[in-house]
Amino acid sequence: MLQTAEQYLYQFDKETPIAISTDKLNVFYDDQHAMIDASLAFKQNTITALIGPSGSGKSTYLRSLNRMNDDVATVTGQINFQDININQPAVDVYEVRRQIGMVFQRPNPFAKSIYDNITFALKRRGITDKQTLDEIVETSLKQAAIWDQVKDQLNKSALALSGGQAQRICIARALAVKPEILLLDEPASALDPISTAQLEETLKGLKKQYTIIIVTHNMQQAARLSDYTVFFDQGRVVEYNQTRKVFTRPKMDRTNDYVSGNFG
Numbered sequence: 001m002l003q004t005a006e007q008y009l010y011q012f013d014k015e016t017p018i019a020i021s022t023d024k025l026n027v028f029y030d031d032q033h034a035m036i037d038a039s040l041a042f043k044q045n046t047i048t049a050l051i052g053p054s055g056s057g058k059s060t061y062l063r064s065l066n067r068m069n070d071d072v073a074t075v076t077g078q079i080n081f082q083d084i085n086i087n088q089p090a091v092d093v094y095e096v097r098r099q100i101g102m103v104f105q106r107p108n109p110f111a112k113s114i115y116d117n118i119t120f121a122l123k124r125r126g127i128t129d130k131q132t133l134d135e136i137v138e139t140s141l142k143q144a145a146i147w148d149q150v151k152d153q154l155n156k157s158a159l160a161l162s163g164g165q166a167q168r169i170c171i172a173r174a175l176a177v178k179p180e181i182l183l184l185d186e187p188a189s190a191l192d193p194i195s196t197a198q199l200e201e202t203l204k205g206l207k208k209q210y211t212i213i214i215v216t217h218n219m220q221q222a223a224r225l226s227d228y229t230v231f232f233d234q235g236r237v238v239e240y241n242q243t244r245k246v247f248t249r250p251k252m253d254r255t256n257d258y259v260s261g262n263f264g
């Protein structure tokens, strides 16, 4: 690909700014080179699906975006967010993770009440005013489409919720600190089909306010949900395009084989 990722996206949509991009991102786990020269850009208020076979580097790439790999890997290259390269030691990783939130594969609510799950990070940031906290709890739970189900039991333990409900609490928890970007690593893999469909609807609604990047093994989910799709294989970006093109007219044979279910 001769174009940079920014130039490439520009041809689809000249108006929408880029929320985050990487330039030659490389990730090494000791001597294993798990991500090789990944240069990608993500438009604001879009959903991008990261797909590819097991071990292709999807999670490695995703986790690097908010510096979650700092302790386990060496990450080189640029991660451009809000006009700076955030892949630098001097950048405050806690602030990066506030603005670039992460939701994991298995719902991981804290062993606390629903209310305390949502307010935990806010209180640590010094927000203690009850009315402010109440408002953020309500807004975040509404955005995660779980307010109606839990509004009368905010003091209930979040551990007592179903998987689908718990995953929504985790999304609300990520939204409470007002991020710009939401990273999701196979967020529906532990959920039943109904919860999965509800989660997808919620994410479609959230893209009005957030930029969403989601790792998924589920081809139908990527096709239903995302605007853009990146196909990774063996630590490299093989193809990046509008989702419908990746699934109907992929440029690379390897992508075609993967989306057709010939390997993976």
Ligand SMILES: Nc1ncnc2c1ncn2[C@@H]1O[C@H](COP(=O)(O)OP(=O)(O)OP(=O)(O)O)[C@@H](O)[C@H]1O
Pocket (backbone or CB within 6 Å): 029, 032, 034, 052, 053, 054, 055, 056, 057, 058, 059, 060, 061, 072
């Ligand atoms: N913390 C780690 N320490 C060492 N190696 C790791 C670590 N995390 C991932 N790897 C290795 O990096 C490569 C890419 O893994 P990664 O989890 O990013 O792939 P993936 O595409 O997300 O896979 P999956 O779909 O199975 O989750 C694999 O070879 C994996 O074993």
